[in-house]
Amino acid sequence: MGTVVNDNKKTRPNASELLHSKLGVLELKTPLTVASGTFDLESLEFFDPACLGAFVCKTITRQPKKGNPPPRLYETEAGLLNSIGLQNPGLDAFIADKLPVYRESLHIPLIVSISGSSIAEFAEMIESLEACAGISGYEINVSCPNVENEGIAFGISSEIVYKLVLQLSSLTQRELCIKLSPNVSNIAEIAQAAEAGKASSIALINSVYGMAIDYRTGKSRIKKGIAGYTGIGIKPVALALTHKVAQAVDIPILAMGGIYTWQDALEFIWAGASAIALGTANFVNPLAAPELIMGLGEFLLQQELSISEIRGKVKI
Numbered sequence: 293m294g295t296v297v298n299d300n301k302k303t304r305p306n307a308s309e310l311l312h313s314k315l316g317v318l319e320l321k322t323p324l325t326v327a328s329g330t331f332d333l334e335s336l337e338f339f340d341p342a343c344l345g346a347f348v349c350k351t352i353t354r355q356p357k358k359g360n361p362p363p364r365l366y367e368t369e370a371g372l373l374n375s376i377g378l379q380n381p382g383l384d385a386f387i388a389d390k391l392p393v394y395r396e397s398l399h400i401p402l403i404v405s406i407s408g409s410s411i412a413e414f415a416e417m418i419e420s421l422e423a424c425a426g427i428s429g430y431e432i433n434v435s436c437p438n439v440e441n442e443g444i445a446f447g448i449s450s451e452i453v454y455k456l457v458l459q460l461s462s463l464t465q466r467e468l469c470i471k472l473s474p475n476v477s478n479i480a481e482i483a484q485a486a487e488a489g490k491a492s493s494i495a496l497i498n499s500v501y502g503m504a505i506d507y508r509t510g511k512s513r514i515k516k517g518i519a520g521y522t523g524i525g526i527k528p529v530a531l532a533l534t535h536k537v538a539q540a541v542d543i544p545i546l547a548m549g550g551i552y553t554w555q556d557a558l559e560f561i562w563a564g565a566s567a568i569a570l571g572t573a574n575f576v577n578p579l580a581a582p583e584l585i586m587g588l589g590e591f592l593l594q595q596e597l598s599i600s601e602i603r604g605k606v607k608i
């Protein structure tokens with residue numbers, strides 16, 4: 293594999309063949325996406341979105357959300373704390389104002405991230421979005437640590453995840469990716485519940501709980517106290533959970549958590565990811581995405597390996 297046989301002559305594969313990947317029902321030109329909430333269209337002023345296999349937008353809720361009061365961002369020694377609280381314009385404004393712009397600007401699959409406060413609300417949102425063209429899939433956010441009595445309550449119970457996913461999978465043929473929280477005791481069990489409910493892929497991880505305190509005054513750096521921790525410091529956690537979930541399910545994994553470079557991306561693919569997302573890295577280096585794809589493509593080409601050949605083949 294990794295080479296193309298033509299007229300009995302072996303020709304070297306090109307980088308785009310090697311970078312091809314699949315996420316559930318989606319064919320991805322590259323395995324790279326952007327993590328929900330960390331990237332919007334203005335970032336595309338820096339590079340051509342064609343280096344991305346898909347685009348995942350900020351999580352949308354049924355009603356608009358103002359988010360949490362500031363301060364709600366704090367840079368730690370090794371990563372970022374955020375307590376944005378799913379600030380978003382709500383489903384109707386998303387469909388009326390944002391979706392047409394995404395459709396116009398992106399010529400790659402669009403995955404819409406949604407969160408709801410009940411199974412019925414999630415289902416109602418999917419039904420509305422099913423009526424809209426230009427959407428390739430959904431990322432179901434059952435894992436935001438910054439909202440009370442929403443998202444997270446779903447993500448910690450495998451029984452509820454099963455019921456939710458079963459209902460949503462009956463409503464769509466589009467990609468149905470369930471985004472899991474690392475803040476649970478057994479993530480593999482929850483991933484299996486999503487698979488049993490007919491999810492077509494799993495995304496992981498969302499933010500880890502985190503906190504920072506000013507040592508002089510004792511004041512929390514984040515208004516709400518506990519926040520979501522992301523970026524470089526969570527990479528070992530995300531890698532371990534990717535490996536654990538890859539052992540437990542057959543559906544593909546979209547992995548994220550501390551990925552900054554092509555070397556990081558490769559580690560996640562060895563651990564079992566079919567696709568990877570850049571999150572906090574986008575704030576540090578707006579060119580992280582094209583640089584990652586360039587480096588990954590060169591490595592695969594040099595080694596004559598495709599994504600599918602190394603996925604999940606970690607040597608232990």
Ligand SMILES: Cc1cc2nc3c(=O)[nH]c(=O)nc-3n(C[C@H](O)[C@H](O)[C@H](O)COP(=O)(O)O)c2cc1C
Nearest residue numbers: 327328329351374433497498522523549550571572
């Ligand atoms: C500022 C900020 C906002 C985020 N907003 C969302 C969101 O709306 N929905 C979601 O599912 N994840 C959200 N996340 C989590 C990311 O999508 C991702 O799961 C997490 O940051 C881990 O990846 P990273 O370490 O590469 O950043 C947010 C993360 C950050 C830093």
